[in-house]
Amino acid sequence: MTASRRRRAVAALVAAGTALTLAACSGGGTSDDADVAGQGYVSGDGSFTQWxxxxxxxxxxxxxTDFAGAAVDLADWRGDVVVLNTWYAECPPCRAEAPDLVDIATEYADxxxxxxxxxxxxxxxxxxSFQRTFxxxxxxxxDRDKGAVAALQGIVPIQATPTTVVLDREGKVAARIVGLAEGSTLRALVDEVLAEPGAGS
Structure with missing residues (x-):
């Protein structure tokens, strides 16, 4: 990453951290300790945390298993930076962030x-239908059995939908966005992790 690009990334992070925006979907949860695995969603504000x-x-x-019936295992993706995103079709901020997620997936694939x-x-x-639309x-x-969210809950709290988690090349949690993931914020977080030394270093 060039110095100017890194400066832009850090500036985007600072801006995102001070300008908390659009709330996440709320399914009636009233406690800040509500458990997504139990469907007690609480709102998110787009804030992010890095570790x-x-x-x-x-x-x-x-x-x-994905919705087409294919097996998916994060263990097969070790060595790559992974972005996890919780969502559902009727969630307005999930729909709002979908184009940015699609662009990031395409732009960073290589x-x-x-x-x-x-x-x-x-x-x-x-x-x-959602996947075709976007x-x-x-x-x-x-994840209707809540196994994936439960696996995350033991490592990083997932208390709103959408929530986006960035994993480093070793599969560890490097960052989390609670609520709608602004494209510039997510790109900056991903760039930070990509700039780190490779797995095993």
């Missing part, structure tokens, strides 16, 4: 970045 390499937890272990959706609400018909090029796990 230094030495403070990161993980690796995150998620395996499941840089060792993978995206994975986690949908614990929709059946295959609703999920696949030309989503990456898979989403059918």
């Amino acid at each position: 230094a390499a030495e403070d990161r937890k993980g690796p995150v272990e998620i395996a499941g 840089q060792g970045v993978r995206l994975l959706g986690i949908n614990g609400v929709d059946d295959a018909g609703a999920a696949e 030309d989503v090029p990456y898979p989403s796990i059918d």
Whole structure:
């Protein structure tokens, strides 16, 4: 990453951190401790958190089946930077952020970045309709059994939908956005992780 690009990335992060925007979908949760796995959603404000390499937890272990019936296992993606995004079809901020997620998936595909959706609400018909509408090029796990969110909960709180989590090359949690992921913020977070030394260094 060039020095000017890094400066732009940091500036985007600072701006995003001070200008908290659009709330996440709320399914009636009233407690800040509401558990997504129990469907007690709370709103998110688009704020983000980053963890230094030495403070990161993980690796995150998620395996499941996408809505087309194909197996997905994060263990197969070790060595890549992974972006996880919780969503469901009728969630307005999920729909609002979808074009940015699609663009990021496309733009960063050759840089060792993978995206994975986690949908614990929709059946295959609703999920696949959303994916067709937004030309989503990456898979989403059918998480109606809440296994993927439960795996994340033990490492990083997932208390709103959408929530976006960036994993480093070792599968550890490097960053989290609670609520709608602004494209510039997510790109800056991904760029920071891409600029780190490779796995095992």
